[in-house]
Amino acid sequence: MKKEGKIQVWQDYQKEIASDHYFYVRSCIRQNFFPGSEQTFLKILREELNRDIYENPHHTTCSGIGYHSDVVPFDTIQTIVARQFALMTEAGYKNLAVSCITSFGIYNEIIETWKEFPAELEKVRSLLKKATGREFEVPENVAHASDIIYKFKEDIAGKKKFSLINQLTGKPLKIVEHIGCHYSKMFPCKGVGGAEFPHVLVGMIESWGGEVIDYPERRHCCGFGFRQYLVMSNRGYSLSNSRKKFESMEPYKPDAILCNCPGCPMFLDRWQYVIEEMEGKTYGENGHGIPVVTYEELAGLVLGYNPWDMGMQMHQTNVEPLLDKLGITYDPKLKYARKDGKMIGSPMMVGCGC
Amino acid sequence: MKHIVIIGGGIAGIETASALTDAGHWVTVIEKDTRVGGKLNNWSYLFPDFTPAEKIAESLLEKCREKDFSILPDTEVKAIIRNQDKFNIHTSGNQNLEADAIVLATGYELFDARRKEEYGYKIYDQVVTSADLEQLLRPGESLTVAAGKNPKRIAFVHCVGSRDEKTGNHYCSKVCCITGVKQAIELKKRLPEAEIFCFYMDLRMYGKHFEELYREAQEKYDIQFIRGRLSEASEKIDKSLLIKAEDTLSGRPLKMNVDLLVLLVGMEAGKGTASAAFSCGVNCEESGFLKSMDSLLRSNISQQEGIFLAGSCTAPMSLNDTLLHARSAAIEVNNYLKKSIK
Known part of the structure; x- marks a missing residue:
């Protein structure tokens, strides 16, 4: 494989990412799956990078899952998105920072629709005004939160407490990266590095000392596909998609899987546990699973944050093998402890690789 | 004058x-x-x-x-x-x-195959264009691929940069179909043990003796023609390539390992x-x-x-x-x- 070829592709897909003053829109589902990730992102931006990032508690779902499931009409989702933009406008911000990949795709799709069909924009202005009395400006810059971490990856590297080096072997950790489909497959130019060889997560891994694994099913869907999991009878498709990826990456012995989408880490994490329960099969070393982390969690680990403060005890594939390789010390007894030391209760069924 | x-x-x-x-x-x-x-x-x-x-x-x-x-x-x-x-x-x-x-x-000019990013030209060593292959077919040139062996399974992709809305080239480059057939036969002559597959949309054998050569490729050289376009190529741990396509005649998705992928690049x-x-x-x-x-x-x-x-x-x-x-x-x-x- 020729790295120069990839570098050429990466150079072809660079995007403008605002450097400060962000209006942050959260994901509907991440706070349940990976509850500390968004808070970690805000902490890194505010405390490590001294950036201004604002969020408004009145912002709502973008309704993207409903839209992609054909239960939310296009006019409705446009108006919901317009309302988010109205909150941003009212707060005096112009740069949108999006936590969710589905939302990121939705915002881009709608803004591009308005560019191509200005009458739609005028219609939505009118609908929002009638419904809420609000007015809005279209954001000047739309970045996914992973774009922002990518932009500041070297600043984070400059403050790092841990490198992505296996302390047991001294070699770079081998990490599989997986971008969300709606990050750049809809609009390759909206993603850092495009759709075929995206650089957004690769850049973080390499800047922080790790090594990226390019495995055959790298581009394959994680299994989150809306129709695969929303309809219960289809969930076997979701599981089989994830399994296909695990089987493909297994020979490379990855130390972790890094994602930038709400759904991908959820399914790549959960289905490892399910596969172990169903087949007794695990894909990591020594009977463990392959830890699945979000980019905020990985940045937080590199910066020395406590993994339990970042909610990493909620992973169904245990993250301890990764923490051990990074050389991070942690107290297993505090895994399910609250800040005040009281226990939150450990899961009835233990996670993958225990 | x-x-x-x-x-x-x-x-x-x-x-x-x-x-x-x-x-x-x-x-x-x-x-x-x-x-x-x-x-x-x-x-x-x-x-x-x-x-x-x-x-x-x-x-x-x-x-x-x-x-x-x-x-x-x-x-x-x-x-x-x-x-x-x-x-x-x-x-x-x-x-x-x-x-x-x-x-x-x-x-x-030949179509720059890097624009079809999903095929990995200039990224994966085993991906070459028809123009690159012509150089390799010269007497004395080695056909050894990255894994250090002669390719055992080879795939050709037709219409790379032709009849393709994604690249903005709607026209047919006319010569790639027959070039693919010719090169597949040449490879089979050099590597009789190799399996060769051509992935095509349509085969346009418009010229004198073209159709006959296409028939010969199938009957005499056992070259397989699969009607379907590649969606992507990826490198495997053994340095071979995993390619994905749809066989549109059987209506089924298809995955295949190949040692060499030849992109039949069109004209611009x-x-x-x-x-x-x-x-x-x-x-x-x-x-x-x-x-x-x-x-x-x-x-x-x-x-x-x-x-x-x-x-x-x-x-x-x-x-x-x-x-x-x-x-x-x-x-x-x-x-x-x-x-x-x-």
Whole structure:
């Protein structure tokens, strides 16, 4: 494989990412799956990078899952998105920072629709005004939160407490990266590095000392596909998609899987546990699973944050093998402890690789 | 004696120059490279009968030697100015030529396969273009792939950069189908144990002996033709490639490991043609190729009086078609100059 070829592709897909003053829109589902990730992102931006990032508690779902499931009409989702933009406008911000990949795709799709069909924009202005009395400006810059971490990856590297080096072997950790489909497959130019060889997560891994694994099913869907999991009878498709990826990456012995989408880490994490329960099969070393982390969690680990403060005890594939390789010390007894030391209760069924 | 300047010293340019010299005109060919012959110099064997490309190139050179026309190598056109019935042509070598007619024979460029990112050209070692393969097919060249062995399974992808909305090329490049068949047979002759698969949308065997060669590829050489386009290629841990496609005849998705992937790259108008069009005020088609007065009766005549078109600067063409188009360009130029004498 020729790295120069990839570098050429990466150079072809660079995007403008605002450097400060962000209006942050959260994901509907991440706070349940990976509850500390968004808070970690805000902490890194505010405390490590001294950036201004604002969020408004009145912002709502973008309704993207409903839209992609054909239960939310296009006019409705446009108006919901317009309302988010109205909150941003009212707060005096112009740069949108999006936590969710589905939302990121939705915002881009709608803004591009308005560019191509200005009458739609005028219609939505009118609908929002009638419904809420609000007015809005279209954001000047739309970045996914992973774009922002990518932009500041070297600043984070400059403050790092841990490198992505296996302390047991001294070699770079081998990490599989997986971008969300709606990050750049809809609009390759909206993603850092495009759709075929995206650089957004690769850049973080390499800047922080790790090594990226390019495995055959790298581009394959994680299994989150809306129709695969929303309809219960289809969930076997979701599981089989994830399994296909695990089987493909297994020979490379990855130390972790890094994602930038709400759904991908959820399914790549959960289905490892399910596969172990169903087949007794695990894909990591020594009977463990392959830890699945979000980019905020990985940045937080590199910066020395406590993994339990970042909610990493909620992973169904245990993250301890990764923490051990990074050389991070942690107290297993505090895994399910609250800040005040009281226990939150450990899961009835233990996670993958225990 | 009338003076004709031909821009481009490829097959079309030299053939037009030869015919116009025979007709008694003074001809100068401007060629941007050191050698004449254009893309022909990079090819090994030609379809449909495996004629060595060198043989055709040599016959062109012989015409250059025998006929009394001038060639300005390593030269590009800087400006063309119309001066009543004449043209003043300024070159990169600071020459000023006066011509009674101009023939544009700027040829084509090969599609840059890197634009089909999903196939991994210039990223995966095992992915080559049809043009790269021609070099590898030369006597003495090794066909060893990255894993250090002869390829056992080889796939060809047709229509790379042709008939493809994603790349903006809606047209058919015409020669890739038969090139794929020819190269597959050549590989099978060199590597009899190899399995060879061609992934196609349609196979357009329009020329003399093309269909027969396609049949021979299947019957004699056991080359498999699968109707379906590749969606992606990825490298495996053993350095082979995993390719994904849909077999549209069986209606099933397909995955296959191959040791070598050959991308049959199409033709594009290229920068030289765009630049020549700009200099002469000649219009281009949506495809970027030069626009003629019409595509049937006046395919050599541009919309600018006194400027003629020859060869694949007007559309993708085979060598045969290029030679015929070049000769018809010479007839049109000759007729035009005769009329202007009257």
